[in-house]
Amino acid sequence: MLAGKYKKKNPTTQFLIWSFIVLFIFSIANFSLLGIYMNQESRKTIYKVGEIYMSGLNEQISRHFESVISLRFDQVSGIVSVVPADKNAKENLYEELVYRAQVRNFDYLALCSAEGDFETLYGQPIQPLNPALFAEALTAGEQRVAVGVDSAGNEVVLFGVQVAYPMQNGDMSNGLVAAVPIEYVTKFLSLKSEGQLLYYHIVRPNGSFILKNPNTELWDFFNQIQKQLDPATKNLSAENPIKEFGDALKSRKEYAATLDVDGGKVQIYGIPLSCSEWYLVSVMPYGILDDTINSLGGKRMVMTLLSCTSVLIILTLIFLRYFSMTRSQLQELEKAHQTALKASKAKSEFLANISHDIRTPMNAIVGMTAIAAAHIDDREQIQNCLKKITRSSKHLLGLINDVLDMSKIESGKLTLTNDQISLKEVVDGIVGIMQPQVKAKKQTFDIHIENILTENVWCDGVRLNQVLLNLLSNATKYTPEGGSIRLSLSEEKSPRGENHVRIHIHVKDNGIGMSPDFLKIIYESYSRADGARIHKTEGSGLGMAITKYIVDTMGGTIDVSSELDKGTEFHVTFDLEKAPSREVDLLLPPWNMLVVDDDDLFCQTTIDTLKSIGIKADFCLSGEEATELIIQRHKQGVEYQIILLDWKLPDMNGIQAAKEIRRNLGDDVPILLISAYDWSEFESEARKAGIRGFISKPLFRSTLFYALRQYMGDETPQNQTPEQNFDLSGRRILLAEDNELNWEVANELLSDMGAKLDWAEDGQICLEKFQKSPEGFYDVILMDIRMPHMTGYEAATAIRGLNRPDARSVPIIAMSADVFSDDIQHCLKCGMNAHIAKPINIIELTRLLIKTFV
Template identity: 50%
Template sequence: MNTISAQAVQRQNQDYTLLMNMLHVSVSKHLLDEHFTLIWANDFYYDLIGYPQAEYEVLYHNRPDLYYAENLEDWQAIQHVVVDAIIAGKPGYTTVTRMRRKSGEYVWVQLAATFVEERINGVQVAYTVMNNIDDVMQMRAEQSVTYDNLPGFVAKYQVGPQLQLKLLDANRKFLEFFGDDSWKNEEYIVFARNVERNSEQLEANRERLLSGLPVHFTAQMSDQYGNDAWLQINAEQIGVKDGEPVYLVIYLDVTDETELRQMQTRLEQQAAELKAALETARQASRAKSDFLSNMSHDIRTPMNAIMGMTDPAVRHLHDEGKLRDCLRKIALSSEHLLGLINDVLDMSRIESGKMTLTGEPVTLPETLENIVAIMQPMLKAKRQKFAIHLRHVRHERLWSDPLRLRQIFINILSNASKFTPEAGEITFVIEELPESGPDYADYRFTFQDTGIGIRPEFLSKLFEPFSRQADSRVDKTEGSGLGMAITRRLVDLMNGTIAVESQIGQGTTFTVTLPLQIQIEADKTPVHFPDLRVLVVDDDTIMGETMTASLMQLGVRVTLATGGLEALTLADQAKSQGVQFDAVFLDWKMPGMDGPETARRLRRKISGTTPILIVSAYDWSDIEEEATQAGIDGFISKPLFASTLCRALQIYVLKDTPNKLNDEQPNRIFAGRRFLLVEDNALNREIAVELLEQDGAEVEIAENGMEGIWKMKHAADRWYDLILMDIQMPVMNGYDAARRIRELPRDDARQIPILALTADAFAEDIQLARDAGMNGHLAKPLNMNALRKEIQRQLITAVHK
């Protein structure tokens, strides 16, 4: 049995050897020991090394390490590959090496080994296939010599559909620049370290690369050490592999040339920027020179009026009419001069980055009422029609900077009036857009006029400082040339936008969009009047429909007439049906039958107790006498907010008496009050004392902060009701004086209202006053109405405290 088994094994080994020899490739079996001991090899193994088997065994004892003794460097390289594969747990290894034959010549071979589970005397076994690749290496060497003779870095790529660049071959210079690791990846993307900076060039040449067309461009790339260089890339298709184009690419280092060009370009750009900056500076200088020239004239104009009217006023003290006329002109000129000065100060503060905004409660009805009051004299002087329309205004109470908001509106409206001929039209539209958030709403304010328009060449400079449109039709128009520049900056500060469209001879439209914070608690839904019936009479379709919609939101039943005759007809119809109107809202100016005439005729047809209310943008004082004679009961100022209509219905229909803070007559409103005025300027003291005593106040004076402290310290408890404090004074300024007063060891020193009176009218000045312990701030020159309201507010607040 054992004899048969041995014969079978021997025959199996013979068959295995015959099979290995038939493969026509070198196959050998080795131990994975320090010698890589040869266990067995086929005939092609010995043919490749050039030694017969018997001679090889006698000379080298089947130890490849002895065979490689004269080529120790190649042997050590093989050892590293084998050891690395074993440590990494790989199933085998592949490497390329030189091998010396018996004849002394060298051939290049590729070794491909596989580790198996078999062990001999505890040592693992490996099978190795060895291929002669000498022809391949020789061809590559010859090709490399050719590549090395070419200038620059040379590489051959196969280009994939996603611009994958599979490196097929490269010269020595390429590998020295990009690194030998290029051969370790099947797909070597030469732009891997440079994709982001060269993405535009790659995308620009994508179609050409995929189509096999020549490609030429310059790219900034980094070498294997991270050093940057500019490379000129020239690529030509030389073949196709696996259906994909194969490119020969030559990289030329043009760093010095490119950087020189870049430097030249930068220098040219800097020269152009310098030239543009110089021209801008010259234009700014010319603009400021023109501005100073214009301002010199504009300032002299109201100054001449003030000085020129003073003498006639003195000479006509006993002529009340003439004296009143002189004083009126002096007042108007003073306001104009103050406006010019404020424009210059505002622009200075804006350009220095010191302009800040306050956040205070604002009501749109009050804001527009103030604007109408300010604009009325200018509009009446030129007989201009002024209309204000509301669209979808749901929130009337907001948070903003009331002074700056009003300034934006007045600047635009003043310009509209200046550049609109007599009897022209100006329209102001307030529209609330869909809310942008729970606490904010976007408002669009549109200002449209039928004026002369703005020339296209000036339109682009409209918002630049010191710019004024020169036009023979408006040469008499005066101003600082800063109004629109200030408006633009204020809109920017409020995170809004401003746009302008204009056509010569047809007019101009300004559109301002502002996000404004809503007063959530204060902006409540108005009262409803479901049992009231109102007749609305207005020839303006938009105004009539707006008024109707607003009244219907209040629950009122509305009948709309577009003119006086229609109103009379509707009144007759209502009377015949037994229906009575609870109020009539009547437009003042209408074609055909105007408001007064319509009121007279309506009074004969409706109940004598039904209030007829005039709706108009005119000043009530201008029309009160005629309106009263026509039987009109009251006046409602446009624009018609829901709160305005609600208040009118409560007062005139429901007979509710409104509780107003300022209902008192201004005369003697401060009777029984004692104020301490701290002011170093004698003229300012005289003016303030005169104004306050006219309202019944008793005024004591101090000429500097230190004297003010002394008077407060030695006065009886609660002797003074309020302190008016100048800021810039000798000995001690107003800020320090206010702080020292607050520190006095008496209760009234901590509670008494202190108002700052100063020519410094910016937000930071107001904050400085608050930080010093003051309760309010008023800017000089003093406006008596503003002063009166602020003192009233402070006194009422002090009482509540």
């Protein structure tokens, strides 16, 4: 019955039960072995620590001995500084020597002859235990410390130095010897202190004791060493420790060993003492340590068993709890399985879509390149191919950036930088990027700026650009030809305080719209709307997920409203910190102006903006209405000082309206064209029609102020941008780039502007070229990041570390495809001044060089 019941158990349950039993047995065995192993390792470790401890103490005592002996020899040298005036002044000499010895606390003083005979001057007669060896050392000019005895048999420590003084017997001395009782050495070396873990002996090279500790456990060991070293018994066989220690004594080397003595272990450590033939031996019995180790081992075993028991109890509780959670866990696993399948399917669909979308611009690039090669003499055809290649390249770059950004987001590595930016420059740049896309689909692109008083803010400009581009690119892609797109910016007070401003961004289109079901998943990765409706629209399905993540990271909000076939509107808000700006009084004379645009809201916001800079303005919504109003004001003698005409008007465009106004009023009144489109294509026609200049939408306060103030009489119009006027003639640039094709591109672009470029194939060559160049030779260094031999980070750091003034001042600009915020921050930390992304945008590079050189 039991067997049958057991067989019916779930295989997973059986596996868990047997696993638990095996784990139980394994845990007991493992913890037991661990306790035994730790006891053994603890014993080895304590012995090793004992050896290190003894080594340190011996070294300390040796240094202490050396310093005390050196002090005593200095005192003896102070005694022998006496020089007799003549040979008959021996008594005076002796009195002076004795006096100096007494002052220096010596108890004995004697002269030593070359034969080793001692003549006592003070204290009891003294004699070294080995007079011949002592005299020989003094004859050799050595300072010598030795043990001797006085006439009463007391042991003394002798300090001898070489000196020639007359002795009583008429001979000249070989040295002067001062002495103190043996207790002096015993005391300062603490050799007889009680209660110490270590005790000490001092022995001679033959193993005999100079100073002997009362502890007798090693006396027999040293007696055997003396027999081993006795010439009469040199062939006597000896145990290995005795022979090794004897060899260490003879060669005056350090020695360490653990000996078995009387059933116990002791550790000895020997070291030679300077200025003598003495050898210091420290001894540490392991009796106390063994008791401590055994006690510690017992406690460890008890604690190990307790720990094992606790672990097993906890494992049992966990095991029991697991059974009660099995059903719910299986359900959760099933849900996770379904979620994983859904994610896998989404990623598979994404890969299929992205594969198609990447191949589409790639096919265009390859195809247009082939067409251009086939029509190499047809300039117009080549220009057409290059435009399409450029457009396809930008689209391909956008797809790649989306995938890379999503990878950063999923790994949690997407970071923000906080830079001072101009909202005007950001929007101007966005307009310039969107113009070709809008123009290609013949769409209407309106931009409204309402009450933007704070143009300079702290923000991640790259990520703000990315949000705007994602929203506007989607609006363009999903709006059919002839549709309309509107970008609106407005400002209000921020709840964060006076130092912040809340910016509202609206992107609205009248495109295909989105279904309510898709709106629920619009911010999910790899999601795209119904394939049948967008099968010809390229995209990665990542743009909105990235946009949502960036907006959330920047502390903003994003909302969307949409209806199928009616269009979509996104509303984004950011609370941005105000940035300091150059104080300029944005005020113009109280002119009367006329604004002509078919967008009523645009006219209202432009009039409000003009009013804020001191200008009174009227508006009308068509060219015909504007012509009638201007003629009427002319007849009344109340002229408009300046007229702003939109290029695209419903009845007649701005150029036609300008011609009609000139025909009736002449050339006195300045007429300016306003548009969100590039006016280079119709500039010639516009100037022939009498239009004086062009103002690009959006119309910020600063845009209107700087565009209109040239008509105050103190400035002349400037029709070219700073980038167009910028000249790099005479500038020398060092470009570090390992890719030859990238070098050719950069060289061609910058050479056209007059710059002279030097090429460094990697970071190491870049560093060497800069080192070899004269000071101030290079005006700027363009630095790639990923290069062989030395990266751009390493090269920039090395250049900044050079000992020359221009190494710290020369601008270094990173020019790399590593474009994430942490990459940019790394460049700045390595000493670079700025960063520009590849592929190179010549306008952005020019602006950066202007900031660098101006």
